Amino acid sequence: MPAPALETALDGVRLHVVTGKGGVGKTTVASALGLALARQGRRVLLVEVEGRQGISQTFEVAPLGIEERRLVHDPSGGELWGLSVDATAALLEYLQTFYKLGRAGGALEKMGVIDFATTIAPGVRDVLLIGKVYEAVGRTTGARRGHGPLAWDAVVLDAPPTGRVARFLGVNEQVADLARVGPIHSQAESITRMLHDPRSRVHIVTLLEEMPVQETADAVTQLTGEGFRVGALVVNQVRDTVPPAVLDTDLDADEVEEQVRADLATVGVRSGARTVGGLLAEGRAHAQRLALERELTTEVEALGHPVLRLPALAGGVEDGGVSVLADALVEQGVR
Amino acid sequence: MPRDAPARFEVDRLLTDPATGIIVCCGSGGVGKTTTAAALGVRAAEAGRRVVVLTIDPARRLAQSLGLSELDNTPRPVGSVGADAGGSLDAMMLDMKRTFDEVVLAHSTPEKAAQILENPFYQSVSSSFAGTQEYMAMEKLGQLRAQADLEGTWDLVIVDTPPSRSALDFLDAPKRLGSFLDGRFIRLLMAPAKAGGRAYLKVFSFGANLAATTLSRVLGGQFLSDVQTFVAALDTMFGGFRERADVTYALLKEPSTAFVVVAAPERDALREAAYFVDRLETEGMPLAGVVVNRMQVLGAPGLSGARAEAAAEQLDDRAEDVNGAGPAPGLTAALLRLHTGLAEVASRHEGHVRRFVAAHPGVPVSTVPAAPTDIHDLDGLRRVAQALATG
Structure with a gap:
């Protein structure tokens, strides 16, 4: 089945959920996506929920707290803000808002109740975390709740890895079943509605390696089956293509080795057996890797969703690498 | 030796030392923990050890190469690996829910066990609580170790740790679950079920009362009552849970245990590894060495x-x-x-490793070159193990 155009997967989307196998660069991609949107004049909130401070490290700023903080102000007028959601703070805030607990919140904390609710009670932690995201997506700037323009043009969520993301996003249904009445129940229902809305999309980040691609395929099936909408598949760390000369040549042929030796000699590179053999070995390994990557690219493309590609940065993501990636997203039509 | 040269991680010495009884592979997600655990298992077996490898979430093809086609919680022999050297290799995949069920069955009467297993709260906790997998991995490790001691089946247990985003979860989660199950709040929740009916509220302190009513308002009464039933049914096992968590924790501190911290040559993975190394030191747990997987190596290193x-x-x-x-x-x-x-x-890559070594002088390090393709057969594992032992 042909993949839908990127516009249909991204236009009008208010909540971008970014997931992927551990180690594929979810936080970097979520950051690059937030930055790409901010560079086009949007007001964007980038949220992390695992307390890892990945966002502050990516943007090289002081650790984020439970207050939203501006990370980038773009000349286009766009802004990128960051937030690290903390379940304990969210629960205390929640209890304060709905129950006017005052100092009793502290007593609950001492009793271990807060600890129970945020770490043990199944799903409550996730409901609280997504609850903050839900609040940000729907927040308005008017004097009264629900009135006036929306506070954020888009919210980008650096979500848990593919192995846990369906459970994380689906937790509200689970909680709605366990807690059959009460405010948690009704909030869980509203959140579920938001997550299934066409304006919420789950983007899956992968590398061109076997396991991440396999997990991506599994996640597409699982998320789709549970009624979430997959947005784009983001292939991260794509290596530059090598000139076809390397791939199309039989690197084992004697005359090829002879030619490399001769060529190196003409430009004054020491052309001993180790150098020549080493260069050819690097070429062979690379060709092998690329062949596998081609196969995996075909698999990713066959999943039926638009594919975005981000280059491998030889210097890593440090020192503004995320900016390069944001540009790459804009070039590919992310808006 | 130059100051910044890492101490070499003598993998073979670790594997062949009969005093090494447990090897725990830990590190952040996506760094190759499972592959490292499996490779160590193959090499130890081929050096004559009788090994069992406990994997948590192996890649499908890696699992197949180990003969693990199903997740059935039972160690199975991996071909005849190590037979020539008098060793053997068994492997298994952790079934978290089944392990939890087994703990329940082993520690309560059949009626109580049935009550617990049917409870909706138990079903959620046993399959979705973020720390359950870590706790059950530790539980299984304890079981395998006990079985090894009792039956002499294995003389080395190698365990892969759950794919937590943070490597530290693995050390903290069992304690957290243990202290929760044994904790004050749980006692409080249990009280009503024990006292029978609602009269209990009167004897509660203000704080306890507030806690119970708030939870009931927030979560709904049904949920709270499910929790109470669950907790009451688990009552007989409470002491046991804490004790087991403590025993496992103590096991991890024994000199026969060796931690291998696995990382990739990237900033984030090495930062996690550094936290873990520091944490092990704080806890007095034995660190054997750090493995850095997927190092880019050059065929022609002499050419800049x-x-x-x-x-x-x-x-x-x-x-x-x-x-x-x-x-x-x-x-x-x-x-x-x-x-x-x-x-x-x-x-x-070298720069990242160099910075790590400079910050952790004396920590033995072994590096494994990146393979051009993914590893999913025994020969691939042997190559990784060879690199581990020599790198």
Whole structure:
């Protein structure tokens, strides 16, 4: 089945959920996506929920707290803000808002109740975390709740890895079943509605390696089956293509080795057996890797969703690498 | 030895030392923990050890290469690995829910057990609580160790740890679950079920009362009552849970246990590894060494990236003169440019490792070169193990 155009997967989307196998660069991609949107004049909130401070490290700023903080102000007028959601703070805030607990919140904390609710009670932690995201997506700037323009043009969520993301996003249904009445129940229902809305999309980040691609395929099936909408598949760390000369040549042929030796000699590179053999070995390994990557690219493309590609940065993501990636997203039509 | 050279991680010495009884592989997600655990298992078996490897979430094809086609919580022999040396290799995949069920069944009467297993709260906790997998991995490790001691089936248990985003979860979660199950709040929740009916509220302190009513309002009464039933049913097991968590924790501190911290040569993975190394030291747990997987190595290390780039440009200029002579025009320049790129990655990887070593002098390190393709057979694991032992 042909993949839908990127516009249909991204236009009008208010909540971008970014997931992927551990180690594929979810936080970097979520950051690059937030930055790409901010560079086009949007007001964007980038949220992390695992307390890892990945966002502050990516943007090289002081650790984020439970207050939203501006990370980038773009000349286009766009802004990128960051937030690290903390379940304990969210629960205390929640209890304060709905129950006017005052100092009793502290007593609950001492009793271990807060600890129970945020770490043990199944799903409550996730409901609280997504609850903050839900609040940000729907927040308005008017004097009264629900009135006036929306506070954020888009919210980008650096979500848990593919192995846990369906459970994380689906937790509200689970909680709605366990807690059959009460405010948690009704909030869980509203959140579920938001997550299934066409304006919420789950983007899956992968590398061109076997396991991440396999997990991506599994996640597409699982998320789709549970009624979430997959947005784009983001292939991260794509290596530059090598000139076809390397791939199309039989690197084992004697005359090829002879030619490399001769060529190196003409430009004054020491052309001993180790150098020549080493260069050819690097070429062979690379060709092998690329062949596998081609196969995996075909698999990713066959999943039926638009594919975005981000280059491998030889210097890593440090020192503004995320900016390069944001540009790459804009070039590919992310808006 | 220069100050910044890492101490070598003597993998073979660790594997062949009969005093090594448990090896725990830990590290952040996506760094190759499972592959490392499996490779260590193969090498130890082929050195004559009788090994069982506990994996948590192996890649499908890696699992198949170990003969693990199903997740059935039972160790199974992996071909005849190690038979020539008098060793053996068994492998298993952790079934978290089944392990939890087994703990329940082993520690309560059949009626109580049935009550617990049917409870909706138990079903959620046992399959979705973020720390359950870590706790059950530790529980299984304890079981395997006990079985090894009792039956003499194995003399080395190698355990892979759950794919937590943070490597530290694995040390904290069992304690957290243990202290929760044994904690004050749980006692409080249990009280009503014990007292029978609602009269209990009167005897509660203000705080306890507030806690119970708030939870009931927030979560709904049904949920709270499910929790109470669950907790009451688990009552008989409470002491047991804490004790088991403590026993496992103590097991991890024994000199026969060795932690292997696995990382990739990237900033984030090495930062996690550094936290873990520090934490192990704080806890007095024995760190055997750090494995850095997927290092970019060069076929032609004697040629610098800059020199290769310059040579490629010279060749381009010449190609215009001689119009691409030889059987593969442009090949040499292409190979040189490829080398430049690889050299840059290799130097970044080395830089990350160097910084790690400088910050952790004396921590033994072994590096494993990146393989051009993924590893999913025994020969691949043997190659990784060979690199581990020599790198």
